[in-house]
Amino acid sequence: MEEQQIRELLKQIKYPGFSRDIVSFGMVPEIIIKADKVMVNLKILSDNRDTVEAVAEEVRQLLKTETDYTQIEITLIETPQGSAPQALTPKDPFASQRSLQNIKHIIAVASGKGGVGKSTVSVNLAATLQKRGFRTGLLDLDIYGPSLPIILGINERPSVSPDKKLVPLERFGLQVMSFGFISGNQAPAIWRGPMVAKMTEQFFNDVEWGELDFLILDLPPGTGDVQLTLVQKLKFDGAIMVTTPQDIAVADVSKGADMFRKVDVPVLGVIENMSGLQLSGKIVDNQGAPITGAVLELDGVGTYPLDQAGSFNARLDLFKQGGGSRESTRLNVPLLGEIPISRELVEATDAGRPIIEQNPESIITAIYGKIADKIITQLEKRG
Ligand SMILES: Nc1ncnc2c1ncn2[C@@H]1O[C@H](COP(=O)(O)OP(=O)(O)OP(=O)(O)O)[C@@H](O)[C@H]1O
Ligand SMILES: [Mg+2]
Structure with missing residues (x-):
């Protein structure tokens, strides 16, 4: 199996807690093949050692079952807590x-x-x-x-x-x-x-x-x-x-x-x-007193009861x-x-x-x- 195929294979492994795989996260910066030996460098960004080791173990198991390499070597690249982004190379997808x-x-x-x-x-x-x-x-x-x-x-x-x-x-x-x-x-x-x-x-x-x-x-x-x-x-x-x-x-x-x-x-x-047009207001008599107990009827829109203050809230669907x-x-x-x-x-x-x-x-x-x-x-x- 070639490097590219291994990379494809490793896409089966999701980073814990995410729906994305470790390859697309850039956590597999290097895969080296020498005869019947495969060496995988992993760069797992997590402060939790257990998470890092769980991912490494998953990689090891997958390579063991799905490839013919007799030797599998996994190297964990340290990602020190809070290390400055400048320390990373600009191409690093982790940056x-x-x-x-x-x-x-x-x-x-x-x-x-x-x-x-x-x-x-x-x-x-x-x-x-x-x-x-x-x-x-x-x-x-x-x-x-x-x-x-x-x-x-x-x-x-x-x-x-x-x-x-x-x-x-x-x-x-x-x-x-x-x-x-x-x-x-x-x-x-x-x-x-x-x-x-x-x-x-x-x-x-x-x-x-x-x-x-x-x-x-x-x-x-x-x-x-x-x-x-x-x-x-x-x-x-x-x-x-x-x-x-x-x-x-x-x-x-x-x-x-x-x-x-x-x-x-x-x-x-x-x-x-822009889901419909919100219309609100109130209906008052010509003394300015709220009209209550009535209903506002808007053609083609609907009917809206007026509340104690004569107010209404209507929604007009302008589009479908x-x-x-x-x-x-x-x-x-x-x-x-x-x-x-x-x-x-x-x-x-x-x-x-x-x-x-x-x-x-x-x-x-x-x-x-x-x-x-x-x-x-x-x-x-x-x-
Ligand atoms: N619910 C709404 N009622 C009335 N006007 C709205 C509403 N939502 C957005 N607008 C107005 O529509 C215009 C476009 O909104 P906005 O800029 O948020 O859209 P956008 O999707 O970010 O646009 P662009 O694709 O250009 O980035 C703005 O003038 C905004 O005030
Ligand atoms: Mg915008």
């Missing part, structure tokens, strides 16, 4: 993962189509998690069209730490970083996929996050080289797919979800954004309904939430504040709360 040791969960927010609300979802989800007491970071990886500077009203530049890393800015208790903070602008439009991917990866590695419970990645739209490279280089917990209700957006999000699955990144759930729900069924993942088109949300965004800050009582804030709950449940389920 990116090493810097993320202090981050418990990384979740990417993705879509097939542009403009469906990924950035809005990323910011509000991050803010919701932060309000729950989780230390949360937010990274805008859309280098062609960074949105965070606008959505969070930031025009500061990040400082640089003594070891030349970018220090995230803090907003509403969130640690935030965007390509827009350093470029002040966007990547040149002529940049091709590989260049953007490289830039993105480097940018990703150059941020000093500190301890985080969650890092939310706001991805650029689509399923191009950039997303693929990112997904292969970085260690994610999973992706959240954002779609609008229309068939065309759903078709694109399906492609995106399938791409993640192909590279073993679980899809944690689907969010349908249920695209997000169909896609979540297809993927067999939860529909995390349906977020209506909301003027309040647009106003909050324009004011550079997450809705949860702007209006903690809003229906949208409550929806984000439920989305966060479901994500946490998903992560707990997966251990």
Whole structure:
């Protein structure tokens, strides 16, 4: 069996606690074959000696049963705790993962189509998690069209730490970083996929996050080289797919979800954004007194009873309904939430504040709360 075949074989071994294999994690930097001897160097990034040895033993057993080599030698390359990323060679695929040791969960927010609300979802989800007491970071990886500077009203530049890393800015208790903070602008439009991917990866590695419970990645739209490279280089917990209700957006999000699955990144759930139009208000008589005990009838929309204050909440489905729900069924993942088109949300965004800050009582804030709950449940389920 040749080196390449052995590498393929070792892809059967998953890194404990992850759905990804040790080869794609870059934990098998070298395989040397000499006559009937195979030598495998393993570089298992874990501070837990038992984990490291369990993986090594699994490798040994697999080689023993599946190959004809009479001698199997496994060398564990030391990965000292907290060793500086600079000590690693730039080509080391671990370099990116090493810097993320202090981050418990990384979740990417993705879509097939542009403009469906990924950035809005990323910011509000991050803010919701932060309000729950989780230390949360937010990274805008859309280098062609960074949105965070606008959505969070930031025009500061990040400082640089003594070891030349970018220090995230803090907003509403969130640690935030965007390509827009350093470029002040966007990547040149002529940049091709590989260049953007490289830039993105480097940018990703150059941020000093500190301890985080969650890092939310706001991805650029689509399923191009950039997303693929990112997904292969970085260690994610999973992706959240954002779609609008229309068939065309759903078709694109399906492609995106399938791409993640192909590279073993679980899809944690689907969010349908711009899911109907949220109308709320109240009906009063011409003295301004609330009308109660009545029902508001909107043609083609529905009937809504007025409450004690004469208020109503109605939802108008502008587009076809249920695209997000169909896609979540297809993927067999939860529909995390349906977020209506909301003027309040647009106003909050324009004011550079997450809705949860702007209006903690809003229906949208409550929806984000439920989305966060479901994500946490998903992560707990997966251990
Ligand atoms: N539920 C919503 N109700 C009303 N407006 C919304 C809603 N969600 C997003 N928007 C608005 O839609 C626009 C696009 O949203 P956003 O920038 O979050 O999308 P995106 O998917 O990140 O776009 P891109 O693909 O360009 O990165 C923004 O102006 C945003 O304020
Ligand atoms: Mg965006």
